[in-house]
Amino acid sequence: MGPGPGRGWSVAISIALVAAMLAAAMIPWWPIYESPAFFAAAGAAILAGCGIGLAGARWSWPAWLVAVAVVAAYLVLGVPVAVPDRALFGVLPTPDGLVELVAGAALSWKQLVTIAVPVGSYQALLVPPFLLGLVASTVAVTIALRTNRPAAAALPPALLLVAGIALGVVHDDFALEAGLAFFVAAVAWFVRIGIADRRAIAGGRRVETTLADARRVLGASALVAVALVGATAAAVALPTPPRSVVRAELQPPFEPNDHDSPLAGFRTAFAPDSADEPMLDVRGLPEGAGLVVAVLDTYDGIVYSVGGSDGSGPSGRFSRVPYRLDQPVDGGTTERIDVAVEGYRDVWVPGIGRLERIEFAGPRADRLAESYFYNDATGTGAVVDGLRSGDRYVADSVVPASPSDLASLEPGTSVMPPLPELPARLVDLIDEWAPATATPGERLAGVIEGFHRDGYVSHGLEGEEPSRSGHALDRIEELVTEQPMVGDGEQYAVAAALMAREIGFPARVVVGYLPGPGSERDASTGSVRFTSADRQAWIEVQTSDGAWLPIDPNPVPRPIPEREPEQAKVVSRPESVLPPPAERTPLVDDDAGPGSTPDGGDDGDDWLQAMFAGLEITGIVLVGAVALCSPFLAIVVAKLRRRRLRRRAPTAVERIEGGWLEFADSAADYGYAIVPTATRAEQAATVGGLAPLVLASVVDRAVYAPGGPGHGDDHRVWETVDELRRRLGVSRSTRDRLRAAISLNSLGGYAVSRRGVRS
Structure with a gap:
């Protein structure tokens, strides 16, 4: 039986540790919401679940009654904390809210993994953490207070943690914090269980537990700590592969x-x-x-579209x-x-x-x-x-900022959908406007300048120069072949995007509205009213810094000259392969100091980065070391607290009796077979020597004598106890003394009478 409901302080500690595990398990859920409403939902779920579990243990509710209480809490608290937009005055459930709450128990899971995050308090998407938290906290507290295997109370919080990771996002900011917080809370719970088992008393009998059980608890905690430190160090030293979560495997509903x-x-x-x-x-x-109305990045030779022919990518x-x-x-x-x-x-x-x-x-x-x-x-x-x-x-x-100088741009690295084979005339025009000897930025600037210089605008309307609609490859070839070049944004944007791709820039077509002669800007409000004729298409290119910059290849509308008679115009292409670029010789700055490098870097920066990396790894190792030592520190602190309470007991008799208990517990920690039902004299004989026998006699006289202890007897007893405890360890090795300090033998009680203060 775990820490039962019969003792208030024991129950409070158990519930607090279970709640700590649940709170740590909620950390991976935070990146999904990033809203104060999440704290309300998670907190309400943990508090309500712990309350139901405690009530069930206190009044011995059957399982069906606990389940009914969980459903009732879900219906009463669910709307205000999980569907707050449907709550009346923010606290009262409404019929619409209850409908969304009940439906959310079945539907919100799929919605949660097919929606962009963070979701805040949108619709009923707070239902998953609220419902899971409510059930997990109820089950965990019930296991902790009502079963013979209270250590299993860590399983519901662990499942809640895994669910948050699976339903969450690829978000590394809280990975270490969540793992470390849950680890510390779980270790504290296991240590609590080990101590409680050692101190449990049923019907006047001590519930026997072996030292091997305690060692297994500490051993498991140490292994988990070592694994955590090793994983953390590996995460720092090795590249992190993409993490797969549920939302990454589902397709969105919009096609x-x-x-x-x-x-x-x-x-x-x-x-x-x-x-x-x-x-x-x-x-x-x-x-x-x-x-911007839409951005199009896929071209099949006929239509420029959003997302490709199959919507993949x-x-x-x-x-x-x-x-x-x-x-x-x-x-x-x-x-x-x-x-x-x-x-x-x-x-x-x-x-x-x-x-x-x-x-x-x-x-x-x-x-x-x-x-x-x-x-x-x-x-x-x-x-x-x-x-x-x-x-x-x-x-x-x-x-993004508009490019001020196209010639200085360098291409980005995004992988774009493949293009069909471009018309030969389009490739020839690239060589004419943007020779291959120029840099990519200069070539892009040459292409845009060519469209602005040689292009003319016509939508093919009545009274305008004939201009065929469409943007298939044959129409683009017609655009760049005829003289003068006549088209509109549909053709110019597609042609410019294809030529930019040929040069090496990732490029895509943008359809939207640009302020023009038909648009009006209100001087007082600053608003712009776009008309249908303000429709336009332009391109975006990605630069080396990853930004997508808008570029307008459309020429300014102006009168169109007479069409030239059709004649073959041959554009010579380079017949020979360009020689490789000359090897660049790094410039040497004569004024540079001896510590500078040819590329302008400074060795001092490398040392600084190395120092920061070392500090980061050292910090992680220290955190891991603290986590590794935390179970042992908890045992030492528990013993110090017990000793302090015994020495400061309210009466002299209790202080004297507490002194003997301290000596008997110390002997048990050093491996002496102290029998709980033995008398003090028998326990002293187990330790051996005259001094323990004298101390046992003094304690018995002080406890049972009609006149009680004399003035100062309690101080003398504790001085003797301190001396005897010192003698127990003086002949032992340092290793034995450390093992005694963290031993769990004494955390349960070995003396006959425990009327004194107990920790």
Whole structure:
């Protein structure tokens, strides 16, 4: 039987240690929510579960009654803490809240692993940690207080910990903290069980436990500590492979290929009957920035699309974003836009940059929030039912800085979907505008300058120069072959993206709105109203620092000259392979000191980094050493506390009796076979020598004499006890003295009478 409910202080310690394990098991759940509402749900679950387990042990409830209490607690507390948006005044359950709570017990698990994190208190997604925490805490406390194997109370918190890891995210910030916290709490519980077993008394009999049991507890704790330290050191020294969790194995419910490519209907925006129709009213749009409808990164030679033909790859995976995303700034700025939808109707949600947080407003706010999906690889958002007039939303996003000098850019390293074979004329034009002898940035700048210089804009409308729609390879070849070059954003963006990819830059097409002649900016509010004719397409290229920078290849609209008669124009391509670049000789700075390196680095930096790495490893080793020694320190502290209480007992008789108990316990720790039912004289004879026999006689006289002990007898007894304890260890080795200090033999009681203060 574990620490039973018969003793208040014992029960309090047991519940506190179980609650500590449960709290440590909740740490991996935090990155999923990152909201104060999580603390309310987790805390309520642990407190309610511990209370139910304690009540069941106190009044001997049957299992069915404990289960009923768990269900009742789930229904009463679940809405305020797990579905707070549906609670009346924040504390009272509502019918809608109860429906979501009950449904969440079965449905929230799948929703949790198919949604972007953190989720905050969105819908009923706090149900999993609340329900698991409630059940785990109830079962753990019940095992701790009502079974003969209280050590098994660590299993429910361990399962809660594993569930948090499996349902969570690939997040390493709390890995060491969670593991170390749970380890310390579990070791404290096992030490508690070992001490309680040694001190348990049933019907006047001491419940026998062997020293081997205690050694097994300490041995297991030591092995876990060593494993923790070794794993931590390996994590520092070795590269960390990607961790697989449940959410990484599930496909999101939104499929971008169920919808037409945003570039496919590009020309319809310029039709005479819709060109002047207001589409979106945007407040907070940075000066000169574009409003992105969608980012397209996959091209099959016919259509540029989002996520490829099968929706595979990072760009095809959309997930729900109920709360916020943590985006690195990386030289950009965080901007907030307020978008009011007017004539715009599409599933794609316009925005700027990398989304951090979005909040919908208007009559359909809840419905839009529930059906919003986002792809963080491309920065594209969508709602399943589509936006329509009257919808509104506020979005916080990280906007990258526009490139000031294309020639200085270096290509990024992202792996893009493969391209079909490009037309020969397109490759020839790259060689004409951007010779291979130039740097990648200079070649990219040459391509963009070529489009701005030689290109002309026409949407093929009535009264305009003929210009065929579409962006298949044959249309792109026609664009770069005819003179003059005539097209619109649909063709220029695709051609520029293909040429940038050929040069070596990861590139993709962006469809959105750019401020133009038809857009209006309100001077008082700063809002920009986009019309249908402000539709535009441009490209993004990734640079060596990983940022995706917007580049507009579209020429400025201007009069189109007469078409030149068709004639073959041959562009000579290099006939020979370019010679390898000359080996660069590092520049030597004559003013550099003797400690500097050719690349400008400083050996001092290397020493500083090595020092910090050494300090980090030393800190980890020290933490592991403390964790390894914590069970033994707990035993030593328990003995010191027991000794202090005995020596400061309220009466002289109790202090004298406590002194004998201290001597008998010390002898037991040194291996003497002290029998609990023996008299003090018999126990003294077991130790041997005249001094223990004299002390036993003095203690018996002080305890049983009619006149009681004399003045100062308690002090003299304790002085004698200290001397005898010193003699017990003086002839022993240091190893034997250490083993006695951490021995569990005395933590249970060996003397006949325990009327004195007990620890």
